[in-house]
Amino acid sequence: xxxxxxxxxxxxxxxxxxxxxxxxxxxxxxxxxxxxxxxxxxxxxxxxxxxxxxxxxxxxxxxxxxxx
Amino acid sequence: xxxxxxxxxxxxxxxxxxxxxxxxxxxxxxxxxxxxxxxxxxxxxxxxxxxxxxxxxxxxxxxxxxxxxxxxxxxxxxxxxxxxxxxxxxxxxxxxxxxxxxxxxxxxxxxxxxxxxxxxxxxxxxxxxxxxxxxxxxxxxxxxxxxxxxxxxxxxxxxxxxxxxxxxxxxxxxxxxxxxxxxxxxxxxxxxxxxxxxxxxxxxxxxxxxxxxxxxxxxxxxxxxxxxxxxxxxxxxxxxxxxxxxxxxxxxxxxx
Numbered sequence: 449x450x451x452x453x454x455x456x457x458x459x460x461x462x463x464x465x466x467x468x469x470x471x472x473x474x475x476x477x478x479x480x481x482x483x484x485x486x487x488x489x490x491x492x493x494x495x496x497x498x499x500x501x502x503x504x505x506x507x508x509x510x511x512x513x514x515x516x
Numbered sequence: 517x518x519x520x521x522x523x524x525x526x527x528x529x530x531x532x533x534x535x536x537x538x539x540x541x542x543x544x545x546x547x548x549x550x551x552x553x554x555x556x557x558x559x560x561x562x563x564x565x566x567x568x569x570x571x572x573x574x575x576x577x578x579x580x581x582x583x584x585x586x587x588x589x590x591x592x593x594x595x596x597x598x599x600x601x602x603x604x605x606x607x608x609x610x611x612x613x614x615x616x617x618x619x620x621x622x623x624x625x626x627x628x629x630x631x632x633x634x635x636x637x638x639x640x641x642x643x644x645x646x647x648x649x650x651x652x653x654x655x656x657x658x659x660x661x662x663x664x665x666x667x668x669x670x671x672x673x674x675x676x677x678x679x680x681x682x683x684x685x686x687x688x689x690x691x692x693x694x695x696x697x698x699x700x701x702x703x704x705x706x707x708x709x710x711x712x713x714x715x716x717x718x719x720x721x722x723x724x725x726x727x728x729x730x731x732x733x734x735x736x737x738x739x740x741x742x743x744x745x746x747x748x749x750x751x752x753x754x755x756x757x758x759x760x761x762x763x764x765x766x767x768x769x770x771x772x
Contacts, residue, residue, distance in 0.1 A: 455563040475564065481574045482564070483606035488594070490601045508563065510602050512574050514545075515560025515586050516535030516673070516722035 452505045467496040469507065484509050519746065521717050523695050524611075524643045524664035526582075530555045531712070532742045533584065533697060535722025539731060542576060548725050549581065551735035557581045558613055558720065560588050561603045574607065584645070586613040591626070593633045600637055612637060613667070613699075614646040623673045623700075625649055631657050638662035647699050650684045652691055659694045666692060667699035667720065670711065674723045676703030679710055689715030705734070705741030712745025713753065 449460040454469070463469045466484055470477045477496055484491050485508040491499050501507070520527040534554040539545040549557055559573060574583065585603035590596035593616070600612050616633055618626030625648050637644050643664045648654050650668040658666050668688055671677035678701055679685055689696050695717035702708050702724050711719045721738050728734035 481606045483561070483602040485598060485602055488598055490598075490605050492605065508598070508602065510561050510599075510606065511564050512559040512583070512585060512603075512606055513562040514535075514537040514539075514573055515558055515588055516537045516720075 450501055450503050452501055452507055454507045455509055464500060465497060466491055466499040466501065469501060481511050521695060528555050531718040531746055532738060533558065533718060533720040534725065536573065537722055538726035544731055548731050548735035551732055553739045555582055556584050558584045558586050560586055561599050561606065583607050583609060584611050584613050587615045589617065590615060591617050593629050596633045597636055600642060610641055611643045614644050627654050631661060634658055634663050635661040650681050650688065652688050655688050655692055659692060663694060665695040665697050667697045669700040670698050670707065671701030673700045675701055676724060677701050678703050678707040682714055686714040705737040708738050708741035709745035712742055713748050715749060
């Protein structure tokens, strides 16, 4: 298990990569308009399957929302 | 007569930008965007809900609009820059409405951080449209660091107080080397018309439409207000006088 922070919440996860994290959380990695950053750096979509998660990583998973 | 607005090399026929927040329903949002004639619509970037992921608002907008993501709510350069980079990745656009808020209650921009973030984002290839104070010096600094437009506030975000300082807005418009988009404070169509008459190149409206009693009608009113104000600006208003100037001929009056 790896302890990471996902959208501001600390969690133990049993996954190895960013793409696996999405699947484990019920998010389709093929869904359009998603963006992810790890430790303040954007991880491009093409890198999701290979980007490993390390203990203490701070993951932001975002999408467009209504706004002014 | 076409009267395009040019921002960063992109030609726009509509001079109203519309925000997508706070409508009574998604269908009403879509109808209002259509009625407003907007080409540019703003969106925010937010964390997804990990409990139930739904398709994005962007799917709903169906590629009909140019999306302008914002950094609403960001209070530090670091958060604004990361939000901008996430927006670029999510939406595949370099365009950004940069917001850097210095005070939660008034949502006034933090000017010092705003200019720093704008400079950094321009260097990273963004087309930056900053929400800023209605201050000619700030607007000049933002243009100097390479912003594609400036978006001074008319009054506080969501307040509907209109243009609190028309003289400042007019001054900014007369000096700005980049397009001026009046952002925030518009409450009704006459505010939008006034912005255009003062020399603004466009306006950004959200709450005044979304929270109107009849949003669809207000979207049409805003469109008409912007078009009327723009035409009046191009035509040129007459000077104000202190006394009456008769419009009917003074010769041949009955009884003289």
